[in-house]
Amino acid sequence: xxSEAKTVMEYLSSLPxxxxxxxxxxxxxxxxxIPKGFSEGMGYGNMGWSVPHSLYPPGYHCDPAQPLxxxxxxxxxxxxxxxxxxxxxxxxxxxxxxxxxxxxxxxKLDMGKSCIRFKYMDDIPYKLIGExxxxxxxxxxxxxxEKALKK
Numbered sequence: 001x002x003s004e005a006k007t008v009m010e011y012l013s014s015l016p017x018x019x020x021x022x023x024x025x026x027x028x029x030x031x032x033x034i035p036k037g038f039s040e041g042m043g044y045g046n047m048g049w050s051v052p053h054s055l056y057p058p059g060y061h062c063d064p065a066q067p068l069x070x071x072x073x074x075x076x077x078x079x080x081x082x083x084x085x086x087x088x089x090x091x092x093x094x095x096x097x098x099x100x101x102x103x104x105x106x107x108k109l110d111m112g113k114s115c116i117r118f119k120y121m122d123d124i125p126y127k128l129i130g131e132x133x134x135x136x137x138x139x140x141x142x143x144x145x146e147k148a149l150k151k
Contacts (some may be wrong), residue, residue, distance in 0.1 A: 034133045050069045113148050
């Protein structure tokens, strides 16, 4: 569900009541742990963090006017989603995450390439998502992104 919100706080306040607390906790877990250099904001109708043009002037190859996206969170119709481009791009990080996940959640991992879906709000592993957010710096993400573009 794409939001028209212009700020993170506007996005959070626009959510259905039952989603506000889990989305706020998820937001805070990421914000506390994401490495310096990523910028927070709204992108593609969701809350997220990206590499600003000041660190990566070319921007996102699909739309160079946009900063390079890295991590996003969204309240979708049937779930809360975490979109983490590092998990999509780095097999070692993906392996770490899929190995750690069962230690933090009783339910089976529901995941696409970069999308981690949580259908049950009481089973979001906030600490694990915070740790995942901390695992890649903007410089590491830029290197990985440029390597993928060259393929």
